Amino acid sequence: MCLGIPGQIVEITDPERLMAMADVSGVRREVSVACVVTPDLQDLVGQWVLIHVGFAMSVIDAEEAEKTLEALRGLGEAQETLEAMAEGEAALEGTQ
Template sequence: MCLAIPGKIVAIDGDDAYIDFGGSKKTANVSMVDAEVGQWVVVHAGFAIEVMDEDEAQETLKLWNDFLDSGEADIKKPQ
């Protein structure tokens, strides 16, 4: 399963951007969006698929953290 996660662009080099995901920096392709350094993007499978504003990104990250902290993320494999 792949998840789309928001991250903040810290640098762009051609079609590749260096994106900060809460301290973990990864590279993603930004050729599908019109994004600039400092903007937040939703990244899925190595591609930025949407530009979002910071408030929306922070709310999404809060919801993810609340979900992870709730214990509901502990999904058991079927037997």
């Protein structure tokens, strides 16, 4: 399964190489915008994109970005709960 994470383009860092800085939940990463290039790269600044392995794969709207980020947060919480349950189970097995 491929997982794309929403990020907002905040700056074009290298127009010749089609590279931009994206903010992903407060973490900035340089990504390639070759797949979403526009005639004027500056038009991408402020846009939300779906990022996968360092590439902006598609432009998405802010509402879709927020829904996706919320779902990813929920998955993180579910993972934490599963890990806590597994730890609790292991502790119980160790006391028997």
